[in-house]
Amino acid sequence: MNAPNAAPPSPRFVFDDGAAYEQMMGRWSALVAEPFLAWLALPEGLAWLDDGCGNGAFTEALLVRQRPSSLVGVDPAPAQLAFARQRAGTQGVRFLEGDAQALPLPDACVDAAVMALVLFFLPDPAQGLRELVRVVRSGGTVAAYHWDLAGGGFPLQPILDAVHAEGHESRTPPSTWAAALEASEHLWRAAGLVEVQTRQFEVRRRFDTFEDFWRTAYGSPRLRELFASLSPPALQRLTERVRTQLDPAGREPLVLVARANAVKGRRD
Numbered sequence: 001m002n003a004p005n006a007a008p009p010s011p012r013f014v015f016d017d018g019a020a021y022e023q024m025m026g027r028w029s030a031l032v033a034e035p036f037l038a039w040l041a042l043p044e045g046l047a048w049l050d051d052g053c054g055n056g057a058f059t060e061a062l063l064v065r066q067r068p069s070s071l072v073g074v075d076p077a078p079a080q081l082a083f084a085r086q087r088a089g090t091q092g093v094r095f096l097e098g099d100a101q102a103l104p105l106p107d108a109c110v111d112a113a114v115m116a117l118v119l120f121f122l123p124d125p126a127q128g129l130r131e132l133v134r135v136v137r138s139g140g141t142v143a144a145y146h147w148d149l150a151g152g153g154f155p156l157q158p159i160l161d162a163v164h165a166e167g168h169e170s171r172t173p174p175s176t177w178a179a180a181l182e183a184s185e186h187l188w189r190a191a192g193l194v195e196v197q198t199r200q201f202e203v204r205r206r207f208d209t210f211e212d213f214w215r216t217a218y219g220s221p222r223l224r225e226l227f228a229s230l231s232p233p234a235l236q237r238l239t240e241r242v243r244t245q246l247d248p249a250g251r252e253p254l255v256l257v258a259r260a261n262a263v264k265g266r267r268d
């Protein structure tokens, strides 16, 4: 499956606040990390790459669960890396600024390479895959998870739905097509990986109040940009639409559900 060529080029998403990212998405990613790593079923003590490591949310879970012999995290966003470097749980991780499509790493240097919530941000996911395959040793694992965007599994989907219902537009990541299970599987096979498998994971997160959830949206560069462009009454209308959509009775706490599509394969 090729990328649909009708999509207009999107401006790059820049994650410029690691602490806000933690509330918005890092917590969600850590929820997927547990079942995802269990599914990979890899032994402790391997050399790992966390590609698009962001603020280190998945990196920390990886370190705790897998006790790697080495772990390198790569991300292009300095603010994310700054947060990742000061996390209590990422001691010993080597964080590098770089692009998944041209990794700043030598060939065959890790046993396992993972992209957590990254693939659909790459303008060229197939090139990102080629780079993962290049840096993984023969016999090693290449894996990823990404939100089930087409199936409504994105944690902030209720907000996007309300944004569209109110007639506003929000930017979309450049390669949302790659988040579908079939597209991921095809990318993995096309990159020459073997024993390719896919799986879907559902996770739940509790918010004591609606406001707790709403505040997390400000960690999203595209939503923050959109909110800033709205008049106060328009922003209020949007907020109330999301509140009603989530629970017309306004019951709290809220328990929200998200779904991630995962894929794994082995380098021959």
Ligand SMILES: C[S@@+](CC[C@H](N)C(=O)[O-])C[C@H]1O[C@@H](n2cnc3c(N)ncnc32)[C@H](O)[C@@H]1O
Binding pocket: 015, 025, 026, 029, 051, 052, 053, 054, 055, 056, 057, 058, 074, 075, 076, 077, 080, 098, 099, 100, 101, 115, 116, 117, 118, 121, 122, 123
């Ligand atoms: C949704 S965040 C995921 C972060 C982290 N992996 C996690 O699970 O929380 C997406 C990350 O992809 C990074 N990213 C965007 N374009 C990238 C690229 N070309 N190469 C590597 N990472 C990229 C962003 O900077 C951001 O930190």
